[in-house]
Structure formats: C-alpha cells, structure tokens
Amino acid sequence: MKDxxxxxxxxxxxxxLSEGDMHPYEMARVLRxxxxxxxxxxxxxxxxxxVSRLHGQGLLEEVGVDRDGNRPERTTYTVTPAGTESxxxxxxxxxxxxxxxxxxRVALAExxxxxxxxxxxxxxxxxxxxxxxxQALTGLLDGAEARDIPEQYLLESIRHRLLLQAEIDWLxxxxxxxxxxxxxxGMDPDHVPAQRxxxxxx
Numbered sequence: 001m002k003d004x005x006x007x008x009x010x011x012x013x014x015x016x017l018s019e020g021d022m023h024p025y026e027m028a029r030v031l032r033x034x035x036x037x038x039x040x041x042x043x044x045x046x047x048x049x050x051v052s053r054l055h056g057q058g059l060l061e062e063v064g065v066d067r068d069g070n071r072p073e074r075t076t077y078t079v080t081p082a083g084t085e086s087x088x089x090x091x092x093x094x095x096x097x098x099x100x101x102x103x104x105r106v107a108l109a110e111x112x113x114x115x116x117x118x119x120x121x122x123x124x125x126x127x128x129x130x131x132x133x134x135q136a137l138t139g140l141l142d143g144a145e146a147r148d149i150p151e152q153y154l155l156e157s158i159r160h161r162l163l164l165q166a167e168i169d170w171l172x173x174x175x176x177x178x179x180x181x182x183x184x185x186g187m188d189p190d191h192v193p194a195q196r197x198x199x200x201x202x
Contacts, residue, residue, distance in 0.1 A: 006090050008106040009040045009050050014059060014087045015110045017079035021063050024051050025074060039105045051077065059083035087113055096122035097129050116185045120178055127171045134164045 006014075016027055028047050031037065054060045060083050064076045091114055094100075094107035111119050137157060144154055151158070177183050 006086060007050065008102050009042065009046060010054055011087055011090050011106055011110060012036055012040060013050055013054060014079050014083045015113060017060060017077060018084060021076050021078045023074040023076045024048055039102060039109065054083065059086055092118070092122065096125040112186050116178060120175055123171055123175050127168065127175065130164055130168050134161065134168065137161050137164065
C-alpha cells in the first residue's frame with residue numbers, strides 16, 4: 001500500500017487525535033493554545049479541509065456527532081491505526097535529514113511518537129549532515145574572503161553558517177539527554193499524564 005501524502009498540518013491533526021478523540025473546533029483550539037500556529041498557519045477552512053482529506057484516506061474516522069443548543073452539529077473523530085503509523089512514517093522521514101524547515105519543525109514537535117532509540121539515531125543522522133553542510137559552507141566563505149568578495153554579498157551565507165553552528169551545538173547536548181532513561185519520552189507510563197497536561201511545542 002502506498003504511503004498517504006500528508007501535509008504538516010495533517011500530521012499535527014493525527015498526532016493530536018492520538019491524545020484523544022476531538023471535533024475540528026476543539027482541534028483548532030488546542031493547536032492554537034499550544035502555539036502550533038507558529039509553525040503551520042491554522043484556519044478553520046484549512047483545518048476542516050485537512051480533516052476531510054484525512055477521513056477520505058482512512059487515517060481518521062468519525063466516532064460521534066454532537067449538537068450543543070442552536071450550534072451546528074460537530075463531528076468527533078478518532079485516529080485509525082493507519083493514521084498512527086502514517087504519523088510515525090512521516091516523522092521518521094523528515095526528522096533525520098529534511099532541508100525543509102516547516103516539515104522538520106513539525107517532525108521535531110512530534111518526534112515523541114517514535115521510539116527513543118530511533119529518535120536518537122535520526123537526530124544523530126541529522127547532526128552528521130549538518131556538520132557536512134557547515135564544513136562545505138565554511139569552505140565557500142573562506143574562499144570568498146580569500147578573493148576579497150565584499151561581505152555585503154555574503155550576508156545570507158554568514159547568517160546560515162551561524163544558524164547551522166547553533167543547531168549543531170544544540171543537537172550535541174540534546175541527543176545524549178534524549179538517550180538517557182531519565183529524560184521523559186513517548187508513552188513512558190511514568191510521564192504521560194504530565195506530558196499531556198504540559199505538552200507545549202514552544
């Protein structure tokens with residue numbers, strides 16, 4: 001079976017439903033409360049379209065319809081096993097080496113859906129790629145300096161080098177922390193309730 005095409009918002013919706021069944025209005029409220037709209041724009045239109053598409057792909061299903069007074073009916077959804085596995089496959093693909101900022105940020109926010117060891121392996125893979133990129137970029141900048149190229153033409157490359165170094169430094173400290181059993185991770189029963197209450201992506 002071909003893997004379904006997921007958008008970053010689709011991944012966030014499926015991951016959210018793994019915490020409990022919700023209707024789209026509640027999904028939007030929770031995602032905004034967690035400030036996930038910093039990563040992916042969230043409007044009621046795009047959210048309802050995303051839910052409809054995921055439903056058509058068999059990644060979520062309806063579990064009930066509620067009516068509150070004169071308000072329109074609200075359909076509650078649950079994630080299917082195929083939806084849960086699709087999130088894991090998407091995060092796995094984007095976490096290790098994605099050059100696309102939005103998918104990587106979503107994958108990082110949802111990395112806890114993967115096993116601890118697999119997450120460590122994927123972030124270690126990303127760390128290696130970033131080091132290679134930093135080395136190549138530094139060589140280009142050194143060459144530009146040797147040719148007396150004015151700095152005004154190099155501002156974006158200089159900024160990118162600083163950001164690469166910052167992420168490398170961060171991963172160097174984060175990876176061993178995640179590897180430690182003292183770091184709350186995934187479905188560890190000792191940490192799940194606290195994680196769900198305080199699960200904030202920034």
